Amino acid sequence: MPELPELEALRVRLGPRLEGQLVTAAEVSPRRAHLLRYPPESFAHELPYRRFVRTWRRGKHLLFDLELGGGGDLRHLVVNPMLGGRFHLTGGGQPPPATLVFSLRLEGGGELRFLDAAAMSRVYWTPDPARDVPAWTAMGPDADRLPELGLGGFRRRLRRYRDELKDLLRNQAFLAGLGNAYSDEILWEARLLPLRRRATLTAEEEEALFGAIQTVLERSVRAILDHPGYQESKQDRHFMNVHGKGGRTCPRCGHRISQLGSGRGPGREPFNFCRGCQV
Ligand SMILES: [Zn+2]
Structure with missing residues (x-):
């Protein structure tokens, strides 16, 4: 299960490759849709045309901040990978594996995929993690x-x-x-x-x-x-x-x-x- 050092390394690796990138399409795999703590159809509908502005970490969660053009309406994609959640930034084009949870297609042709072989991860799409992510406010300092x-x-x-x-x-x-x-x-x-x-x-x-x-x-x-x-x-x-x-x-x-x-x-x-x- 990834802990702070794995998530920090992931942030350092993924962050600079994502920040500034525009999402052009979002897809949720029906087999893993229950891992999204948000209606999957809204997720797929709301992610496109947002831009990654910041990648950060809180406890065992990795967060991606995305905003709509013009710097408004900031929302957070919050992922707690638990046992088997893994990110994969691909060039796009390859067929998605069976463990796919969601994928975000990026303007330049790349694709951010989140896979979960154990199907235990939790994904939230929220304007306010303190309101929507359980135990968020109970967390001590990182x-x-x-x-x-x-x-x-x-x-x-x-x-x-x-x-x-x-x-x-x-x-x-x-x-x-x-x-x-x-x-x-x-x-x-x-x-x-x-x-x-x-x-x-x-x-x-x-x-x-x-x-x-x-x-x-x-x-x-x-x-x-x-x-x-x-x-x-x-x-x-x-x-x-x-x-x-x-x-x-x-x-x-x-x-x-x-x-x-x-x-x-x-x-x-x-x-x-x-x-x-x-x-
Ligand atoms: Zn010893």
């Missing part, structure tokens, strides 16, 4: 905004919660954009065990967590963008230290990497950590 929050602001947010650290980092109300994979990486970086409770953290450990979130996010966005053959659809996470590496050797201390979690149901995905160097 996890890459910690420099603005500062260590003091981070500590104040942190102390509102009593959860285990693994649950806390995945809680979108605490910080938005993190999920199972990057919370593993952040806790490894901070040398903290996932089942530690927030209230047991020392001041130094709070600071380590504050630093680790920034380090891991920056490093991961760079790793994805620097990867020449990176394919969004494969979600390559080779650069990770512990996540998805249960049973292998910890790159920091050489201990065997642990794995917990049944994998059954949301919030129970297998997660990884090192008992050798995380406390």
Whole structure:
């Protein structure tokens, strides 16, 4: 499931190629029309003749702002890709795959396609995400905004919660954009065990967590963008230290990497950590 670094890399890659482009036609696949939280016929009717003006990210959502000619009537195409949602910017012309959710034809002949093999993504077309996207207003600051929050602001947010650290980092109300994979990486970086409770953290450990979130996010966005053959659809996470590496050797201390979690149901995905160097 894409988290903040994957979505940020996507924003950096897609944004400049879309901004300024005019949509000439929109199509919704009947098989995936239920993923649109908006009547599909209106979607197909309202997107054409709008221009992409901005691509941005909030939590696990990617947003495309589109306006009508003359700079009026700004609307947002909000996509939460969930498990299997992927974007594909093509030259146009090829037949659409069966997993197509929607496609937007662009003035220059290109086509932005959104595909979803898992059929779990959510797509909203709205003038106001706060009104139409569930839990939008409950989201905390994006996890890459910690420099603005500062260590003091981070500590104040942190102390509102009593959860285990693994649950806390995945809680979108605490910080938005993190999920199972990057919370593993952040806790490894901070040398903290996932089942530690927030209230047991020392001041130094709070600071380590504050630093680790920034380090891991920056490093991961760079790793994805620097990867020449990176394919969004494969979600390559080779650069990770512990996540998805249960049973292998910890790159920091050489201990065997642990794995917990049944994998059954949301919030129970297998997660990884090192008992050798995380406390
Ligand atoms: Zn270790």
